[in-house]
Structure formats: structure tokens, C-alpha cells
Amino acid sequence: MDISVLQTLASRNLWGAITPEILLGGLALVLLVIELLFPKEHARIVPVATLVGLVTILGGVVFNAPSAYLKQETFNGLLLHSHGGQVMRVFFLLSAIMVCVIARVSLAKQSLPRVEFYHIVLVVTAAMMLLAQSNHLVLFFVALETVTIGLYILVSYYRTSLTLEAGLKYLVMGALSSSLMLFGIVLLYGVAGNPVLPAHTAQSMHYGQLAAFLAANPHNFLASIGIVLVLAGVAFKIGAFPFQIWVPDVYQGAPTPVTAFLAVSSKAVGFTALLALAGTVFASYAWLVAPVLTFFAATTLLFGNFAALTQHNVKRLIGLSGVSHAGFLLLGVAAVSRAPMAVGAIYFYLFAYLLASFAVFGVMAHLAGANDADQELDHYAGLAKDRPFLALVLALGLGSLAGIPPLVGFMGKLFIFIAAFQAGLYGLLAIAVIGVVVSIYYYFGWIKAAFFETWGKSADTPAHPERTSVDFVTGFALSALALAVVVLGFYQGPLGTWLSGR
């Protein structure tokens, strides 16, 4: 066979475009085989294999960042390999690595099968990476459902009464939001393909074709209902205000690594979808989308911050503070149409949120007892004296989430605020600043509990759960996160350029 034949075949082989996702799926299957082949005593090999595989795939994606398929549509327009898609691939892989690191700590306290946990995390991550690059409503729906159904299982993974209750609540709410979104998609499909209307299209679920149709019919009634339903479905996933009711309960009941996965990856999935849909496909319906986004951003910022003030359970606290972070990101999404730099600002904010959140969740996993849902602020008393390393990581993570300069969270908020200022969203900006001030109060309550309160050994206060010691891998990961939180606050450098690039 001639070499040119092979080259032609290789150039037409579109599967190369989704190599990282295929490798993730393969790794998930390999884990099951490893579990079968090795005896129980070597169970530790599963998380190690997962981490090694994930780091390898991440390295491959980073070194191939300007991939050969960039700005091309593959698989008949199902996928569009944009720069943002590459950024989110790296984001979801980083997030999966950190979830596995935390899961090693957290799962050690339970007597449960381990391999399925890592298996589902890998499959869900692959679906998230596909979703970040989807260019077609069918792929969007199927990938989103793969993510959601995987998360139903993960949320109820510990099979205690509380965890299952959280799983059921997440199931009902998640399925409700998926149905709303699906009905919206169906309406958009039906309207955009209607032969009576101008600019109707045969491929009415393809983003580009749908956008062209919407631009030609800017005030269609059914299409606007469809758009509102799809936006409502996405708002459920990110926990925006009227749809945030599931957040505190599910975050409290879910195992700590899964709470981290929900808080970071699942939220980021919602925002990639929102950027692709609200920012580009629905752009010609700005008369409808802009007020909806403004409403979501304002109410989410206010609700998240004020509801977090009264919480004593740290998982509920971080859940509601996560709602307020969704508000800041929504502020960025609302600014996208008039200030294009907002896209880069949102990516930067997501990365800053990832670093700080996983630092905090990593510390939480070490402090949790066998009952994972019971993690109170009081349990942090005396942490600075007892475990200075964990206390330092916690303080840096929480400081960054609160937006204290010079940490990376401050820069993330600053970029979003600059974008909102350029877009002229002064009212929302004022609400966001109030939100920042309120958030400093409850984040510092947490830091105060860790640094300035000592453990009272009186009879009526129950002892805090056993604090796990930090092993090498976790210690390395937490130090890296803490270092990144500090360094990226001073110097964004190539990361900032890459995130804001096109």
C-alpha cells in the first residue's frame, strides 16, 4: 500500500478529533478490567491508574492545544472544535483529576466498591468535554443527559439514608429541568423547520442553521417559548435563582468529592452551554434573552449571598456560595453581547473558581467523618494549631473565593466587572459589589472558625470527627492548588493570554 493512501485515510479520519474523549472512555473500561484482574489487596491501583491516565490525557490535550481540527465542524456538524472547546476540555480534565484526588481521601472512610466511582467520573467527564464542543441540539441533549444521569448515581453513591434522599431530590429536579429543556428544543426544531416560514432549514437543530433562522424571524412566538424553556433548563443546571432550590440539600447529602464535582464541573457545563446558546445561537433574540439573563444574574447574586449567611453546615454554605458565584458568571454572560472580552473573563473566572474550590473541598474531605453529610463550622475549631498545612490551604482557597486581592479569585472578579462595565450594566454591577461585601462576611466566619476558635472540651459539645492525615499525592495536589491561587493572582501570563484568545 502506498503511503499517500494512508495519508488520505488519516486525513478523512474524523475520530482523531475526539481522541481525548475516546481515551477517557477506554480508560473507564480498562479500570473495570483492572478491578477484575487484581486481587482485593491491590485495590489502591485503581485510583492510581485513573490519575496516571487522566494526567497523560491532560498532557496530550495541552500539548496539542492548537489542534488540527480547530475551527472545523466534524461529524456532519455535530461538533465544532472552537478555542473555547479546547479551554473547557482542559478545565474538565483538571477538574476530574482533582475529584479523583479528593475521592481517594473520602472513599477511604467508607466500605464501598471503589472502581465504579472512578469509572463514572471518567465517563461523565468525557460527556462534558463533548458537550463543550457540541454544535447540534441532539448531541447537546444526549451529552447533557449522560452527564446528569452519571451524576444521579454519584450523588447517591454512599447509599446512606441522607445520600439517597439527596440523590432522589437531584433526580427529580434534574429530570424536570431536562424535560423543560427538551420541550424547548422540540419547539425550536419544529419552528425552524416549518416550510411556511422564511429561511426555514432542513437541519433545524444545527446551531449555525438555527441561528440563521432565528435571525430571519426575530419575533416568532413559538421560538421565543422554546428559547425561554431551554434557558430555564440550563438555569437549573447552574443553580440560578428561581431554580436553585435543589442546591443546598443535594450539596449537603452528596459525598464530598461529588459535591466538588457538582460545584465545579456541572456548573461549568451549564456555562459553556449558556455561552454557546445565549451568546451566539440566540443572539438575534437579545430582546428576550438579555432581560432573562439580567433577572437571573441579579436575583442569583442576591439570593446566593444572603442565604449563605445563615448556614452552619459547611457543605450547604459552599453550595449557596456557589450559587452566588453562578451569579457573577451570569453577570459575565449578560455582558457578552456588548463586550466580547467577557468570554475570556468567564473562562478565567471558571479556572479561578476551580483552583480555589478544590483547595477548599480537599480540606473538607480530610475533616469529614464517616457521616459525610455532617460537616459543621464548629468542626473547624483549632484547625490552625492542629493541622497548619490544611488551615493555610483553606484560608487561601476561601480568600480567593471571597475575592481578596492579590489572590486569583480577585482577578477573576475584576475581569468580569471590567467586562460588565464596558457593556454598561451598571445596575447589575452595583448588586455584584454588594454581593462581594456580603460574601466576605461568611467566608471569614469560616476562616475565623479555623484560626481563632479553639476546641472547647466541655461535655455538651460533641468531639469533631477524626481528621485524616495528608498523604503525599493529596499534599502535592493541595500545595499546587494553593500555589496557583497565589501566583496566578500576581501574574496571569500565558494562561491569561490563552484563555482570552480566540
Add this chain to the structure above:
Amino acid sequence: MMTASLNAYVIVSAVLFAIGFFGVLVRRNTLIVFMSLELMLIASTLALVAFSRVNGTMDGNVFVFFILTVAAAEVAVGLAIIVALFRRRHTVQIDQLDTLKN
């Protein structure tokens, strides 16, 4: 032969969707809530098939298969969670599943 118009199909599916939606919000038994969720998915499927026929594109019909697959996966996971929860609590009434409180 009398054929129903597109409007009729869309209205029926919207009504089915609304029944499912309010069923989820109002009913207190988890299994009924779960059935209502499935009803919402099926309502979307009906509208999809009707649109697909009127528009003359097959995308909608193919999408139905994906929706059915997703619904089956959701039922499998959902019923497993409900059964496991029933074993711990001996109830599936939503009012009594309120342990997660601050």
C-alpha cells in the same frame, strides 16, 4: 380519511406536558412524580414526531430514539435510587423525605 392538523398535535403535546409538569409539582408520592416526569418526555416525543412529519425532515424521528434511550437510562437509575431509599426509610412520600435541613 380525516387527518389531524399540526396545531392539534402541538396542543395535545403541550397539554400532556403541562399535566406532567404539574404532576411533578403537586403529587406527593415519588413513584407518581416519576411517572409524571416520563409523561413530560413522552409529550416532547409526540410533538417531535408531528413536527418531523410536517417539516419533512427525519431528524425529529431519529431524535425520538435518543430520547427513549435517555428515558430508559433515567428510569433504571431512578427506580434503583427509589428502591434503595425505600429499604432505608420504608416510605416514598416526598413530605417525609425532609431530613436534609440546616
